[in-house]
Amino acid sequence: MSDATTADTATVTLANGLTCDIPASSPLAKLLKSQRTWVGPSAKERLGILRRAKSVAIVGASPNPARSSYFVGTYLQQSSSYRVYFVNPNATEILGQPAYPDLASLPEVPDIVDVFRKASDIPAVIDDALAVGAPVVWVQLGIWNEEAARYGESKGLTVVMDRCIKVEHARFHGGLHLMGFDTGVISAKKQVR
């Protein structure tokens, strides 16, 4: 049987976070060869991060129901077993829970610090996470600061960047699948719960 791939291929990262080999001459190969040089944790590593965590603090959480952070908060509260904390010095209550002014005020050290702040604020959030001893900083979809990511890693943090924690959790726990998205999950084991 002939094969769909040709000799001259390039390995690219697709929108679902997985990699595949495609013809090097194709426009997609050129398009995906972006300027970015920092590479975050693989799909399997992201699943590991999400499975080890018991608590998530959302820094930059908003009480406005139209904001993405509100969607993520709702999802994590209702569709995960995480203890979820909201950090916003300008809010008192978000989604029925107290809003904390900073990471240091939380009742526990969060396993993941999920960040909804502009790219230039990321280094400061990384310092805050280091100060309380949180192991993972997860920078949300659409936010990119390569220097900050390298800085965090140099201090021993695990950094995920430009990914939505809701989408990634849903990728491995069935939610993304229900909406027809490619999760990249191929498994003969039952869905993780």
Place this chain on the structure above:
Amino acid sequence: MADRDYGFRTRAVHAGNVPDSATGARALPIYQSSAFVFDSTEDAAARFALQKYGNIYSRLANPTVASFEERVASLEGGLGAVATSSGLSAQFVTFASLAGAGDHIVASSNLYGGSVTQLDVTLRRFGVETTFVASDDPADYAAAIIPGRTKLVFAETIANPSGDIADIAGLADVAHAASIPLVIDSTIATPYLCRPIEWGADIVVHSATKFLGGHGTTLGGVVVESGRFDWSNHNFPLFEETVAHYGGLTWYGNFGEYAFLTRLRAEQLRDIGPALAPHSAFLLAQGVETLPYRMQAHVDNARRVAEWLEADPRIETVNWAGLPSHRHHERAQQYLPIGPSSVFGFVVTGGRAVGQGLIENVNLASHLANIGDAKTLIIHPASTTHAQLTEQQLVDGGVHPGLVRLSVGIEDADDIIYDLDQALDAALKGA
């Protein structure tokens, strides 16, 4: 989860079908349920507001349909997919999501007839104008684009019965230069033979009724999106405007790269309603499991039949781009290196009467109006869909009186050739 990028054949069998968490069922369960219970009022509110994932009602999403959607998305290399009740409805929801009254579409003139009437009659009546480009040169598509008004470029990977191949990369460049998406109907190619997203297409639509399902049993359609198009480029303001009926979210602001498919499901499926039935999704998903093997067999048989027809003096021309004589042979080798599928036209010498005689005398090929079945299918436009026209009217309309369309099946190639051979003999005797 294994740290491995699985191959096409593995994904055709497994993608979208992780064993059911409740029962462990290994085959895809058919969730024959119109609606799904909520855990609480809080849960219901969050699902309706799109703040969390969850089933509500099968017009919007259904777990069986989701498996089929994820499988096709995986094989096409897309971000995700939305399935519909037919190929035409897959196109309609796509067009309806991107174009409204006053907007414009640039499409190939070499489209399936139902696609032409959808654009030329129904969408035109709704105020969406389409310019049909009768050329295979991307520059002619570029010339037809009206800046600010044109919302998409539309073409088929493989047209029929002409067998023409779209220059997908060239069309993608043209569309992207105008900041609009390229939409490709890849029904005849299937992702086994060509993955348009790898060549720059942004949206791929299929009639799953054809090769994806593969057995001529089930109607269905599917829209796959790459997740790469920038829906915040201001050419599509609906992605950036506040959506009052979903609590003030903005599609792009809240969903980013997921915006197009989320909106297609939450708005177009909600408002237009062409949901794929769960049982149909089961049959189509099962069909996709054998897609690589069937498509290889279809292409191998098409090659045998096309070469035999071309060498036969009773045949004038054969429109299969796998033949060096086809004007898009080189293009086919670029975009469809395994082969340009198995649907093509050929012209018998002797015109309408011989064409009609061929159809009446085939014994293995089925005379019907469909393509992409495991069975070989045949139709003669001049004696069926265009029977009311005179021979001169046929020629004027671009339909050769002797044109026969074949969808080569996966029977023994020798038997398909035997059948056509004896039918041609009988047709010529009778003519």
